[in-house]
Amino acid sequence: MAHDHDHDHDHHHAHDHDHSELSETQLRVRALETILTEKGYVDPKALDAIVEMYETKIGPRNGAAVVAKAWTDPAFKQALLADATKAINALGHFARTGDHLIAVENTPQRHNMVVCTLCSCYPWEMLGLPPVWYKAAPYRSRAVKDPRGVLADFGVTLAKGTEIRVWDSTAETRFLVLPMRPAGTDGWSEDKLAELVTRDSMIGTGLPKNPTDMKS
Amino acid sequence: MNGVHDMGGMDGFGKVEPEANEPTFHERWEGRVMAMVRAMGANGGVNIDSQRFARESLPPEVYLASSYYQKWFLAIENQLVERKMVGADEVEAGHALHTSPPLMRGPFTLNDVMRCATRGSFAREPQGPAAFKPDDKVRAKNINPVTHTRLPRYVRGHSGVVERINGCHVFPDTNAHGKGDHPQWLYTVVFDARELWGDDADPALKVSIDAFEPYLEKL
Numbered sequence: 126m127a128h129d130h131d132h133d134h135d136h137h138h139a140h141d142h143d144h145s146e147l148s149e150t151q152l153r154v155r156a157l158e159t160i161l162t163e164k165g166y167v168d169p170k171a172l173d174a175i176v177e178m179y180e181t182k183i184g185p186r187n188g189a190a191v192v193a194k195a196w197t198d199p200a201f202k203q204a205l206l207a208d209a210t211k212a213i214n215a216l217g218h219f220a221r222t223g224d225h226l227i228a229v230e231n232t233p234q235r236h237n238m239v240v241c242t243l244c245s246c247y248p249w250e251m252l253g254l255p256p257v258w259y260k261a262a263p264y265r266s267r268a269v270k271d272p273r274g275v276l277a278d279f280g281v282t283l284a285k286g287t288e289i290r291v292w293d294s295t296a297e298t299r300f301l302v303l304p305m306r307p308a309g310t311d312g313w314s315e316d317k318l319a320e321l322v323t324r325d326s327m328i329g330t331g332l333p334k335n336p337t338d339m340k341s
Numbered sequence: 342m343n344g345v346h347d348m349g350g351m352d353g354f355g356k357v358e359p360e361a362n363e364p365t366f367h368e369r370w371e372g373r374v375m376a377m378v379r380a381m382g383a384n385g386g387v388n389i390d391s392q393r394f395a396r397e398s399l400p401p402e403v404y405l406a407s408s409y410y411q412k413w414f415l416a417i418e419n420q421l422v423e424r425k426m427v428g429a430d431e432v433e434a435g436h437a438l439h440t441s442p443p444l445m446r447g448p449f450t451l452n453d454v455m456r457c458a459t460r461g462s463f464a465r466e467p468q469g470p471a472a473f474k475p476d477d478k479v480r481a482k483n484i485n486p487v488t489h490t491r492l493p494r495y496v497r498g499h500s501g502v503v504e505r506i507n508g509c510h511v512f513p514d515t516n517a518h519g520k521g522d523h524p525q526w527l528y529t530v531v532f533d534a535r536e537l538w539g540d541d542a543d544p545a546l547k548v549s550i551d552a553f554e555p556y557l558e559k560l
Contacts (some may be wrong), residue, residue, distance in 0.1 A: 257409065270542075294551070
């Protein structure tokens with residue numbers, strides 16, 4: 126497996142751990158897993174299965190499929206905006222989506238962005254585990270005060286006068302941004318449209334890919 | 342608690358730096374930590390609110406200097422020791438040395454894995470009618486508990502408008518401390534950026550939080 130080696134290749138952390146500190150963390154994590162296993166609290170094979178599920182099955186492709194369907198099926202879009210959990214579970218995805226998922230629609234007048242200033246709340250079932258930046262101080266501190274500056278960090282500029290609405294996920298509700306369907310995609314299939322839907326476009330820190338950038 | 346985790350509106354943390362083609366886990370141990378926390382949560386060893394409080398309660402310098410999964414690890418280890426599910430001597434030894442109380446829902450096995458694919462439901466039966474309705478003007482109370490709360494500092498004392506009612510949910514402020522669900526109505530409350538950040542703020546920005554009823558007062 127690609128991540129079995131243990132050296133540090135996360136250079137973005139402010140925390141610049143050296144090898145001895147890293148191996149101390151590794152040792153402590155291993156020790157706790159050993160203790161929980163010996164006590165009969167957890168089966169390590171079940172832990173393997175959780176890791177594998179989040180590495181291979183639960184990721185932004187789930188959300189992208191939902192967005193692409195909303196772009197092509199007006200009745201589904203209406204159901205999604207009314208009750209996202211119910212609408213998505215009716216599709217029979219890999220796993221059920223948890224309660225209180227709220228889909229918020231971008232329009233030419235309004236751009237939505239999702240943050241969790243207090244921790245890292247994120248729609249896991251739709252987008253997988255959150256990226257490091259979503260959980261880190263720069264995003265959590267600035268998104269509610271200077272979202273246009275945050276968008277600039279992502280290379281995104283909105284049309285002048287576009288209102289921004291930031292959703293701070295402070296409870297057990299979760300938010301999925303429904304980005305605008307790019308122009309020039311008439312007649313595209315759901316599968317092809319889904320390839321335009323980036324993870325960041327569903328958080329609100331990005332926009333869908335440009336159809337002209339796609340390989341045909 | 343007014344901890345460093347409550348980051349909304351703080352300055353000085355620098356630019357957001359997205360990583361291209363970021364892997365799900367940067368190190369193998371991160372996946373093990375995530376899985377252990379999910380497993381111990383799913384079978385009743387810890388709950389989501391108590392885990393959040395355990396992370397918030399890390400010393401500020403540790404919180405700020407640790408990576409995300411390091412915080413998760415330190416918090417779950419602290420909590421399991423605090424709840425006497427794991428002994429400090431066992432952490433030291435790296436092995437189980439004595440028996441511990443069983444998990445509420447028994448050992449976490451392969452049969453339980455799919456429960457970790459979906460977030461649990463936090464909706465509960467209402468204990469009474471909702472005090473607020475959409476379009477009501479409300480103020481976020483100026484509260485400063487030293488215990489767990491999900492009312493961020495940057496909205497306290499500020500006025501907003503109820504946009505939607507999200508049902509009745511487990512109250513994190515009590516659940517984090519083993520004091521029960523105490524279900525509360527949950528509202529999306531929208532604030533104008535100038536109300537939060539002053540006259541120089543972006544006039545085309547609105548920010549919402551999801552606020553439990555005890556956080557709000559009617560204007």
